[in-house]
Amino acid sequence: MSDRGGISGTSGISGTTRRTVLATAAGGGIGAALGGQGAAHAAEPDDAPAPGGRPPSRELRALLKEIDHERIEATVRKLASFGTRHTLSSQTGRKRGIGAARDWIRATLTEYAKASGGRMTVELQSYVQEPAERIPEPTRITNVVATLRGSEDPDRVHVVSGHYDSRCSDPMDAESDAPGADDDASGVAVIMELARVMAKRKPAATLVFAAVAGEEQGLYGAAHLAGRFKESGARVAAMFTNDIVGSSTADDGTRDPRTIRLFAEGVPTAETEEEAEVRRSVGGENDSPSRQLARFVRDVAENDATGMRVRVVYRRDRYLRGGDHIPFLERGFPAARFTEPAEDYAHQHQDVRVEDGKQYGDLPEFCDFPFIARVARVNAATLWSLAQAPAVPAEARIVTSALTNETELVWKRPPGGPRPVRYEVVWRETTSAGWTHAEDAGDALRHGVDLSKDNVFFGVRAVGPDGYRSPVAFPSPQR
Structure with a gap:
């Protein structure tokens, strides 16, 4: 546009x-x-520019150029090296388990925050989850949250997340290797790279970079984070989760390295029946705040600086699945989910093994790191444009x-x-x-x-x- x-x-x-x-x-x-935004997109080669979109400003172009796919790769490989990051795994180990991953994420974000001159703070948000369907005993859930305070409108908040817990084929198996490179070290690498690049800058509104836990067991970390915002009365203007954004290759071997899907709900989850009736009466089922966010993303993030197309999907999420944007939707916040163009289920949530000469498991070798960097640029263009613009x-x-x-x-x-x-x-x-x-x-x-x-x-x-x-x-x- x-x-x-x-x-x-x-x-x-x-x-x-x-x-x-x-x-x-x-x-x-x-x-x-408006720049051909509504036109269908034909398949393009890997090095083709993205169509349409609003040309980014000079400051935004400079920001996007700093996103480094090699640093993203290093982050994904580091997270995978903890063996398993299962929510029920060790919280005290130094080299293996979710506790070791948590401590590394916190230390790395704290290092990035030094460039902010005190404007970025890093905290651990913890609570004890009582037994539930995938939580056999009381378990501490901890989010790692970096907050870059806005310089002009600090009370307006934009959240971006990835979940750092992982799992293998058995969601209750906390001992087997579950490297979780695509699901979801890729998403955590995105938010950490954004935190690194933006820590040096002064957004007008507040940006929150959250690595959440407990997703595979029931979206627990995101629910806690969203609940904290709701209880405090925070003005959360937008939330995006990056979940499974590591690969551009489908299970049939086809590649689509220039497309990222964005799932956005229609009639808001938290809307009252009276509000929904007003929406239906004027034909506004396709005009929820989350759908407006999706249109905004296409407007500011489909350009030559990101090299990506945003395929908006008019659904809250995929069939039989759910992501960390849902707890935000349930509390009335506009939210949407970024995910890769076609998931490869042969590797996702599979135990690490070699079978018939083929390697299986959610390993870094199956990630496309330049693709993840382009996804990070889509996120960066969106968040920076939201933070620098006036509120709705x-x-x-x-x-x-x-x-x-x-x-x-x-x-x-x-x-x-x-x-x-x-x-x-x-x-x-x-x-x-x-x-x-x-x-x-x-x-x-x-x-x-x-x-x-x-x-x-x-x-x-x-x-x-x-x-x-x-x-x-x-x-x-x-x-």
Whole structure:
């Protein structure tokens, strides 16, 4: 998506007509108007640039260049070297078990934090999980959390996670080797590399890099982290988990090294029935905060600097599976899951062994480290753009007090900083996946468009002084 939709206007009713937008749609111009975001992506060679997307700023390009696939590889291999990181494994061993991995992650993040001048802090978040289905006895669950405090809007929080526990074929086997390179040393390597690169910088809003435990036993670490945020009243504006992001090769041997999947739910998990009914009445099932985050990711992270395409999947997660974004969704926070384009189940969760001359197990040898680095760049582009942009406009409404063929939107300024310098009203056909048109609304809190609200979906976003745009706020009806 480019910075503008190719259609400009003032804070009042613009010169754009209903005939104009329909003609543009019929001619295929809507997808092209914002950089081709809605177009289908053909297969490309490994070294091909990514399509579409908003060009990154100079500061963001510099940040993305610092992400190092060799350092990521070293992190994955180090985590795999602990033998097993099973939640029920040793918490006191120095070379083997989840405790050794925990201590290494903490020490490494603490070293990275030195570059922050005190703005990044590292802590262990621990609690005792009582016996449950995959927890036979009281077990300490510990998250390793690095927090980079925002310089302008520290109360607005963006979380990125990977889980550092692992498992083999038997989820209760805490003794056998379970190197867990792809699931999920790859995700932990992403968040640690992001922490290293961003520690030297000053994001406007707060960024949290979390290596969580207990995922394979029941998403326990993530649930604890999300619960802590909920209890404290934190403004968690976005959460992304990176879970199984280590390989670009499917179980049939085909490769897709330029695509990362992003799972994003529709009707929010935590929405009340009354809220869900309002959403259904206006056709907003595809416009949850998590779906707006997914559109935002494609907008800021599909470009030549990341070299990646983001394949948004309109589901909360895969069949029979669940990730660490779910506890955040259950507590009402926008969240989504990054995962590789096609999982190789022949290696995932398999015991380490050699059979018929083939090696099995979740080993580093099956990871694609340049691919993981590109996934890290997608995350970095997303998190930095979120942190530098204003928050989402508050209380967005579409005026429905009269039957007209025009549309008027109203909203309030978002809390915190950076303060918006202007706003944009965006719209798309109801059958379009992404926002396709934008119109400048200036610094007003009300804007009219000469288009029928019955025929297209509208939204509003804030634009900061450096041109960073917030995710879109989807309006509810105001009578």
